[in-house]
Structure formats: C-alpha cells, structure tokens
Amino acid sequence: MQNQAPVPLRRFVRGFSVRWFAATAIVAISCGSATQAWAWGREGHRLTALVAEDHLTPETKAQVKALLGNDSMAEVAPWADDYRQNHPETGAWHYVDIPKSEAKYDRMRDCPLPQGDPKSPWRDCVTDRILYFEGQLGDDTLPKEKRAFALKMLIHFVGDLHQPFHAMGDDRGGNGVSVSFLGSTQCGEYKCNLHGIWDESILEHEGLSEDKFRAHLEDLIVQNHWDKMTGGAPSAWAEVSHHYAVEMYAPNGALINSDYVAQATKIVDAELALGGLRLARILNNILGDASATATAPTK
Numbered sequence: 001m002q003n004q005a006p007v008p009l010r011r012f013v014r015g016f017s018v019r020w021f022a023a024t025a026i027v028a029i030s031c032g033s034a035t036q037a038w039a040w041g042r043e044g045h046r047l048t049a050l051v052a053e054d055h056l057t058p059e060t061k062a063q064v065k066a067l068l069g070n071d072s073m074a075e076v077a078p079w080a081d082d083y084r085q086n087h088p089e090t091g092a093w094h095y096v097d098i099p100k101s102e103a104k105y106d107r108m109r110d111c112p113l114p115q116g117d118p119k120s121p122w123r124d125c126v127t128d129r130i131l132y133f134e135g136q137l138g139d140d141t142l143p144k145e146k147r148a149f150a151l152k153m154l155i156h157f158v159g160d161l162h163q164p165f166h167a168m169g170d171d172r173g174g175n176g177v178s179v180s181f182l183g184s185t186q187c188g189e190y191k192c193n194l195h196g197i198w199d200e201s202i203l204e205h206e207g208l209s210e211d212k213f214r215a216h217l218e219d220l221i222v223q224n225h226w227d228k229m230t231g232g233a234p235s236a237w238a239e240v241s242h243h244y245a246v247e248m249y250a251p252n253g254a255l256i257n258s259d260y261v262a263q264a265t266k267i268v269d270a271e272l273a274l275g276g277l278r279l280a281r282i283l284n285n286i287l288g289d290a291s292a293t294a295t296a297p298t299k
C-alpha cells in the first residue's frame with residue numbers, strides 16, 4: 001500500500017537510531033546562558049529555515065528573493081501555523097498520523113482523503129503536502145502569488161516533518177500525554193505535554209541565542225557529514241521521525257529527567273539540521289533548475 005518506495009531507508013534508519021547517537025555522536029552543547037525566552041515552536045521553524053538558507057545556491061537565493069520580496073525564509077517559516085488559525089482545513093497538513101504500533105508509513109492508512117477538494121489526488125497529511133507544494137512551486141505557469149504561497153508552505157512543512165511527534169498519531173501526537181519537564185508541570189504558558197516539550201522545551205533548554213544555535217547546527221553538519229544525508233522522500237523522513245517518537249515515547253504522568261533531555265537534544269539538533277539541509281536540497285532542485293518537477297504519488 002505504500003506508494004513512495006523508501007529506497008535508502010534501511011541504512012537511513014539504522015544510521016540515525018538513538019543508539020547510534022548515544023554510541024558515536026559527540027555533540028558539544030554550549031552552556032551559555034539564555035538571554036531571551038523564545039517561542040520554540042516558531043524558533044524551531046526559524047532555525048530550519050536559517051540552516052536551509054546557508055545551503056542554497058546563489059541562483060536559488062535569487063529566486064527565493066523574487067518570490068518572498070523583503071521577507072526572509074526565517075521570517076515566513078512559522079507563518080503556516082498562523083494561516084491555519086483561519087483555515088482549519090489545512091490543519092492536517094502539518095503532521096502524519098503513523099500509529100505507534102507500526103514501523104512503516106502507509107499512505108492509505110495514515111494520510112486521510114482531502115477535505116478541501118474531494119477530487120484532488122493529494123491527501124491531507126504533511127508527506128503528501130510537501131510533494132504537492134513542490135509541484136506548485138516548480139510550476140512557472142502559476143501566478144507568482146501561488147508559487148510564493150507554496151514556498152512558504154514548503155519551508156514550514158519540511159520543518160514540521162522533522163519534529164518526531166508530528167509523525168505519530170497516538171495521543172494526538174503526544175499532545176494528550178501530560179508530563180513534568182525537569183521537575184515542573186508548567187512549560188511556559190502551557191501545562192507540559194509530550195508534544196509541547198519537543199516543540200519548545202528541549203530546544204529552549206539548550207540556552208543558545210539564535211545565532212549560536214545556527215552555528216552549532218552548522219558545526220554538527222560538518223562533524224557528522226549530514227550533507228550526505230539529504231536524499232530520500234518525505235515518506236522516508238516521516239518514518240525516521242516516527243521511529244524517534246516511538247523510542248522517546250513517555251506515558252501519561254512521566255517525569256522527564258535530564259537523561260531523557262540529553263538524548264532528546266541530540267535528536268532535536270539532528271532533525272533541525274537535516275530538515276534545513278533537505279529543505280535546501282528541495283529548493284535547489286526546483287528553483288535552481290527550471291526543468292525539475294515534483295514526483296506525484298501514484299494514487
């Protein structure tokens with residue numbers, strides 16, 4: 001039932017397992033003090049876009065500027081979450097509900113039929129919508145506004161797909177799992193839950209300014225040769241995210257301790273960096289080469 005064959009997945013999943021990180025990754029986490037409170041849901045998206053910007057070709061950069069005008073990729077990165085407030089039909093585009101009990105993505109099972117346009121071949125989950133908006137961005141017969149919209153959506157959704165709990169359906173992606181985070185049940189303005197600590201608390205706990213965080217991710221990319229890991233389809237990236245969510249799942253009432261946070265930090269950093277690199281690859285393929293088009297799902 002799976003329509004996008006995840007060719008490099010086996011090597012990919014093994015290479016990025018938590019055990020692999022624990023055994024081999026040397027991640028230098030700065031102990032610098034936090035100077036500002038960040039809205040990490042937004043900050044995670046901004047960081048993904050900032051890493052992507054670092055890896056665009058000059059031609060792609062010029063095309064992005066032609067579409068976004070004076071707005072930077074980082075500035076527009078969180079926008080799809082604002083858009084969603086008044087367009088609830090786009091809500092399901094931000095995640096993919098792979099059951100916790102399953103290891104593989106199954107498009108028919110995990111990606112619902114479209115609500116907005118029942119005739120559309122594109123379904124309502126993040127993996128389908130990345131491919132859909134790749135096609136829109138690459139279609140230069142479309143008006144500039146539509147292509148700019150597609151670019152903003154792509155910047156956001158590639159980020160979302162790399163948040164592990166955006167690829168697990170159980171307990172509403174962990175939103176329904178109450179936890180305490182390092183001794184507190186209050187995480188900023190909300191009660192701590194499993195999804196929320198992956199959106200914000202773990203990144204915030206690193207205590208880095210945005211500039212330092214960006215440099216930190218670029219250091220990790222060089223150290224780990226992650227620029228060689230940009231291949232594969234969104235369905236394969238979803239399965240890796242899901243794999244992390246299953247490994248790091250915690251039950252209702254769990255006490256998230258410093259060991260958990262240390263392990264989660266390595267995953268968050270890798271996923272932010274890889275999300276940025278993969279977004280750059282997508283944009284370089286589409287905007288750096290006018291003949292590039294997205295591959296549509298078979299059904």
Ligand SMILES: [Zn+2]
Nearest residue numbers: 080081094160
């Ligand atoms: Zn989102």
